[in-house]
């Protein structure tokens with residue numbers, strides 16, 4: 001039988017010498033490649049080689065870099081905000097952030113975590129990537145071949161953060177034209193929800209030229225739920241605000257500035273300021289509080305006006321008594337002749353009207369202006385003309401419905417209490433403000449004590465009313481009798 005022959009096995013030394021000659025050839029090739037070809041051509045060749053070897057995939061990946069050059073990338077921010085709402089309960093890692101100004105903790109998804117989502121039946125995968133600073137591999141020819149970017153010749157490239165969105169290539173159109181715009185819209189809504197409403201104090205003197213503004217977070221807890229007022233009127237105000245918000249195109253079409261004026265009037269303690277805070281909290285609009293008595297004149301008023309921002313509420317409280325407005329014939333009341341040094345004495349009613357209609361109209365969008373007064377009858381009719389103050393809201397004495405709201409808010413009583421019948425009867429025939437009743441309801445933690453005290457207060461109030469100690473204007477008497485809050489729009 002013939003003996004079987006095996007091919008000769010390479011010896012270790014022959015393997016070693018083959019490896020050495022191959023590495024020498026590669027190094028020689030690399031040196032020749034670098035020396036013979038200019039950088040642009042080298043880049044072109046390498047790009048094509050990479051492209052050729054890259055495995056083909058049916059997936060498309062969109063990359064949202066945190067920065068677009070020096071500026072932040074809005075699409076990255078929008079995606080990051082949106083993805084907070086898609087955090088998987090099974091996530092292993094989450095990022096927690098909170099700036100000093102934030103009122104709450106932000107939970108964001110962490111690097112390398114993947115989040116699945118679907119849009120109109122198209123499944124997508126999101127991934128947050130954070131690349132640590134990397135040593136530049138540039139060889140001094142001005143190009144970093146590892147990252148495919150111009151290099152500054154050594155050193156470290158900065159940390160790079162980006163979000164990847166992966167999906168099937170065939171859905172590219174729907175993702176880019178529908179999903180991404182939807183994410184931007186959604187992120188704006190989320191931003192709005194998180195927004196901390198600010199209260200700005202507009203003043204025209206005491207600061208730099210043209211005045212200054214101070215601002216604090218508006219921590220007023222008033223909302224439409226906590227407001228004690230006629231439920232129908234409350235709903236009418238909410239509907240009016242909602243209509244105003246969605247009518248941007250309508251205002252443009254009819255050639256009107258996108259603004260709405262409200263006049264809140266009624267006795268002190270009926271909730272005018274609380275309603276303003278409730279509106280601001282509802283719309284998430286900042287409040288600009290303008291003290292007319294601190295405004296030097298028309299020019300200061302205009303400057304202050306330019307300091308207010310869009311999506312804001314400009315409030316002028318107690319308009320009847322914060323300043324005595326001269327009428328439009330130019331008769332300046334005595335008070336204005338006592339102008340403080342350095343202040344413009346030419347403050348006029350027409351300046352204020354101009355501010356509401358003229359300058360106001362062409363300065364910004366989505367503005368609400370609110371005047372409050374305890375004495376509507378004292379206001380110049382020009383201020384009340386339709387188009388200036390679009391909605392007149394009468395804040396009146398406490399009604400039975402209002403009392404139920406206060407009882408729920410202050411005492412957690414949502415249905416009935418044996419004292420309620422008597423209290424409601426007393427409220428019906430008394431001119432008592434929500435502020436007075438609110439104060440009574442805070443006097444003890446014991447419900448029986450509080451309601452007993454309220455009954456005594458209301459009875460005492462009756463005596464005071466009978467003796468005419470409580471002076472109120474005729475209009476409020478009328479409204480109280482009819483127990484109807486007025487909303488004139």
Ligand SMILES: Nc1ncnc2c1ncn2[C@@H]1O[C@H](COP(=O)(O)OP(=O)(O)OP(=O)(O)O)[C@@H](O)[C@H]1O
Nearest residue numbers: 226227228267268269270271272273274434435438
């Ligand atoms: N309608 C209301 N609903 C709930 N709470 C109210 C209401 N009205 C008054 N209050 C309570 O009374 C306090 C004072 O009310 P608010 O300052 O809103 O009244 P106002 O009408 O603006 O008074 P003024 O005319 O003196 O400025 C509020 O902080 C709130 O606790």
